[in-house]
Amino acid sequence: MKITVRAAVQADLAALLGLYGELNPDDAPLPRASAEAVWAAISGQQGRTVLVAEADGVVAGTADCIVMPNLTRGGRAILFVENVVVAGCFQRRGVGRRLMDAAVRLGESAGCYKVQLLAADDEYVHSFYEACGFKALAQGFRRYVE
Numbered sequence: 417m418k419i420t421v422r423a424a425v426q427a428d429l430a431a432l433l434g435l436y437g438e439l440n441p442d443d444a445p446l447p448r449a450s451a452e453a454v455w456a457a458i459s460g461q462q463g464r465t466v467l468v469a470e471a472d473g474v475v476a477g478t479a480d481c482i483v484m485p486n487l488t489r490g491g492r493a494i495l496f497v498e499n500v501v502v503a504g505c506f507q508r509r510g511v512g513r514r515l516m517d518a519a520v521r522l523g524e525s526a527g528c529y530k531v532q533l534l535a536a537d538d539e540y541v542h543s544f545y546e547a548c549g550f551k552a553l554a555q556g557f558r559r560y561v562e
Contacts, residue, residue, distance in 0.1 A: 417471050419511055421518040424466040424478065429455050431475035432466070439501040463493075463526070467518050469502070469511045477502035477511040481519050483526045495523035497533040516548040534558065 424432060433451055437443070446454070458464055463483035468475050480499040486492060497519050502511045523531040534556045535541045542552065 417509060419469055419471050419476070419509075419514045421467055421469045421514050424468045426455060426459070428466075428468050428475055431468070432478055435475070435478050435501045435503060436499065438503060439499065465522060467515055467522070469515050469518075471506050471509065471511055476506035477515050479515045479519050481522055483523070483528060486529075489529045492527055492529035495519065495526060495528040495531045497531060500533070512544060513548060516545075516550075520549070 429451060433446065437445065458466060458480075461482070463485075465481045467479045467481060469477040478499065478501055479497050482496050482498075484494045484496060486494050497516075500512070500515065502515070520531050531550075533545070533550070535545055546552070
């Protein structure tokens with residue numbers, strides 16, 4: 417299986433929405449017009465790259481990356497990774513690893529001093545990120561806004 421990773425484009429929107437449906441199956445699908453408006457905002461945001469992994473030409477996974485400028489660490493930015501998902505039928509086939517490698521390369525090319533993400537409280541997910549070279553070095557906090 418050939419896996420390639422690239423920046424997502426408008427034509428990937430339907431595939432991205434399908435992947436996000438697997439990530440958050442309880443979420444109601446976004447209406448197409450809303451999804452297109454959100455995509456326009458995402459694609460116009462400086463420092464933001466939504467990566468997609470294609471397996472034999474099929475969008476199999478994604479990771480949303482954003483470079484955040486930073487006034488500490490000598491002015492070196494931070495790359496945040498969110499919404500990482502690999503389609504169920506492509507899991508455990510190297511797609512996620514390739515996405516995370518691409519995210520790290522993206523951070524390196526942007527001069528970031530670290531790549532940071534939050535992970536679900538799931539041992540399999542933690543093992544995956546550790547196998548990709550990430551370390552659980554801090555405790556994450558989140559507050560949902562209703």
